[in-house]
């Protein structure tokens with residue numbers, strides 16, 4: 001770990017209090033003038049540092065910029081995001097997270113990037129993730145669950161995202177089964193990609209990738225994406241702090257995850273249904289190349305899509321998509 005990081009962590013631990021140049025110099029084993037030079041460098045990076053004679057140094061505020069340290073500062077979680085891997089540019093945070101998990105970087109580690117050059121969606125689709133425009137994050141989790149329950153974690157993640165958006169922006173997001181976050185205009189502002197490493201009856205680790213569009217304008221996307229994508233900036237007319245949204249999301253996720261692990265899926269199901277897109281309405285479902293219509297009842301106890309067919313039969317669906325453009329009559 002660099003001296004610089006250690007210095008930030010010592011200052012962060014002290015938060016409200018000053019820490020003397022002498023104490024820092026002893027702890028880090030460098031001279032007091034070297035400490036002073038580091039402080040000047042931190043200020044250049046946007047840290048606001050207060051130096052008081054006889055008392056020492058204190059960080060007053062962190063830069064808006066995303067980094068391992070700035071994300072951890074002010075993060076109100078117990079275990080999630082305590083270990084942060086940050087890249088300015090990377091192909092996909094999913095790849096970094098898989099490698100980290102294989103190297104036993106454990107439960108709760110998060111990987112974030114300012115920009116992804118080949119961000120991926122489900123089924124090898126692209127996910128546009130330009131620099132500074134959104135939250136591009138992968139979380140490493142090691143739940144002791146059988147693999148068939150992993151889709152419930154995806155539903156849980158969608159709820160945490162919806163709660164975060166609602167809390168911070170006052171917008172009312174919906175969740176389109178299983179996991180797209182969209183608004184009344186049916187445009188999507190977030191996507192979730194869950195990837196699993198499992199043995200027969202036990203998850204080894206799961207990587208949950210979350211992409212949330214924050215500060216994009218419509219023209220930032222190619223045409224085919226423009227038609228179906230939106231961002232918090234487009235919806236609210238203002239720019240948002242990615243760091244703040246990230247921290248709130250991690251908190252919502254952790255609370256929900258802990259509840260789920262203790263109490264099971266029911267708590268998630270109820271919350272998910274409160275955000276459910278077209279709940280109780282007729283929907284068109286696409287399965288491979290087949291379209292069918294039915295009434296969307298809600299979620300089954302295991303997270304499957306519960307529909308009522310025209311002949312009155314109730315059915316659980318585990319795959320398929322609620323169609324976007326073929327609206328129900």
Ligand code: BTX
Pocket residue numbers: 091092093094116118119120121122123125126127128129135136137138188189190191192193209210211212213224225228229230
């Ligand atoms: P998805 O397959 O549901 O959505 C992908 C589709 O959405 C694309 O085919 C395209 O039409 C559209 N699309 C592409 N980019 C965007 C965008 N920025 N906003 C809205 N629509 C878009 C959803 O897949 C899963 C996305 C997960 C992304 C995260 S980011 C962090 C992590 N790293 C990574 O590579 N993927 C995940």
